[in-house]
Amino acid sequence: MSSAPPPTAGQLVRFSAIAVPVAAAGLPLGVYLPAIYARDYGLSLTTIGIIFLLGRLWDAIADPAMGALSDRTRSIHGRRKPWIAAGGIVFGLSSIFLFFPPFGVTPLSLGLVLFFFYLGWTAVQIPFQAWSGEVSGDYHQRTRIATYQTVVTSSALLLTLILPTIADQLRPGDGRLQLTLMGGLVLLTIVPALFLTLTALREPPLPPLPASRPRLGETIRAITGEPLLLRVLASDFAVTLAQNIRAALIVFFVTFYMGRPEWAGGLFLFQFVFGIFAGPIWLKIGRRYGKHRTAVAGELVQVAINLSLLLVTPDSFPLLLALTLAQGLAQGSGNLMLRAIVADVADKHRLDSGEDRTGLYYSVFSLAGKTATAVAVGIALPLVSWLGFDPKGVNSPDALTGLLLVFALGPAIAHAFSAALIARFPLDEAAHAEIRRQLEPGSPGYAFAE
Known part of the structure; x- marks a missing residue:
């Protein structure tokens, strides 16, 4: 091995x-832009919701296509x-019109x-994630590489x-100024x-190009036929679902x-610090x-x-602060490890099939996270509403208890499910070292040297 x-x-x-x-563009897109466009530019919430939903559907189509193309x-x-460079240009230009x-x-x-914004974003994000998994074939170096990206992303989000x-x-209340500051950060960086x-x-070095262009059915089988990838995708879906249930309800819970x-x-800011x-x-x-x-x-x-959030009462704010601090220190641990594991699974697939589908695998990994983000809002908000919570009216003690239960138990259940899915994962350091040994130059599964 190199x-x-x-x-x-x-x-x-x-x-x-x-x-x-x-990261600087992604956070406003989900949190601030819809409200600002409704309040300061006069679009209806229904119209904004439909447009953003269509944008996400387009994003869902573009992700796997970009992975396969790269x-x-x-x-x-x-x-x-080349894709990152071209995507960065489209991303930057569309950000001007967005912000x-x-x-x-x-x-x-x-x-x-939004059509061009998501296109540029995908052309940057998916090839970059795939490249991250190819920088090193070492089991622990991949975790190190993902860690640096996590820290930089967290700093940008902060x-x-x-x-x-x-x-x-x-x-106060000037949405256009908020857009100017957030958009300025995107364009300056x-x-x-x-x-x-x-x-x-x-x-x-570039791996050999397959003799024939893969068909859609073959590409789908490359995903669905890799059980280790499906476990990683499901585990990350559960992690992201838990995180976004908490994010969707934290303002209501605290308020x-x-x-x-x-x-x-x-x-929320305290947690990110x-x-x-x-x-x-x-x-x-x-x-x-x-x-x-891990x-x-x-x-x-x-x-x-x-x-532990079930123990929090309105009079125990210091306990909530302590749990938020702990939440920050535990934040992203599952996402970080699972992202690094995707490259290991891609190595196994390359050894088994002779095909390098690292970009495709990272694209469906990204798609799983985006889907979980949408599903979290679709679960959390209707559920607390069904339990009687109303952010526009007076809430009974039972309604507030329902809010607490969803805020605490929803993420707890999803995190537990994620842990169960990835427990006893067979592709550990020793198994991956053997795969890399067989991917040495000259072997049938060789795709690229380290």
Whole structure:
């Protein structure tokens, strides 16, 4: 096996730079933009909801298509870099119209902007994730690479969360100012981030191109016929589902159950501050115990934290702060390990089939997370409403108890399910080392050297 030195810390920080504009655009897209477009630009909530739903459906189609296309791309610059560069241009230009609409906002203009925004975002994100899994074939180095991306992403999300708070201090309720600050962060970082990422590392040698173009049925079988991939996808779906149930309800929980509306945004920010420190902690645990065991441990910690929320009362705000701190330190542990495992599964598939489908596998991994984000809102909000909670009216003690139960038990159950799915995962460090040995140059399954 190649003894090429692992990437330095500086190289990995540069390589992860593209996560800054991507995260800075992604958070407002789901949290702030719909409300601002409704309040400040006059679009109805129904219209915005339909447009964003159609945008997500387009995104769901584009993800696997981009994964398969980047797997088959051959150029002097590699197969991932051209897509990231082109996608970055489309992403940046569409961000101008998304955050700084020059002629107002109409349903048609918003739909067109989101079409190109999601196209550019996918062309950046999916090839970048696949490239991340190819930087090294070493079992633990892949976790290290994913950790740097997690820390950079968390830092970008923290900064993005701070900007609307600053806007509210300057001009309360001014949605256009919030858009200006958040969009400014995206536009200021996209060009330097692209440069840093594209020049940080060299792509590995290109694998052989399959003799025939894969058909749709063959591509679907490559996904559904890999049981280890399906376990990883289901486990990550459960992790993301848990996280987004909590995110969808945290403002309601803090405002109505705790009676502390002044902390509704601050508590979310508090969690992200400690989330920045989570990656290096879980990296060390992963090196010692392996990725799937660490993922299970992280999910069980999350189960304990969320069950402990059942002990929180409106008078025990310090307990909620402590649990939020713990939530931040445990944040993303499962996602981090599972993302690194995808590359290991792609190695196994390449050895078994002779086909390199790393980009395809990361695209369906991304799609699973996006689907879970949508499903979480579709479960959490109707459920608390059915239990009697109404954010516009006076809530009975029973309705507030229902809110607490969904806020605590929903994520706890999903995290427990994630842990059960990934427990006793057979592709551990020893099994992966044997796969990499058989993928040495000259072997039938060889795709690329480290």
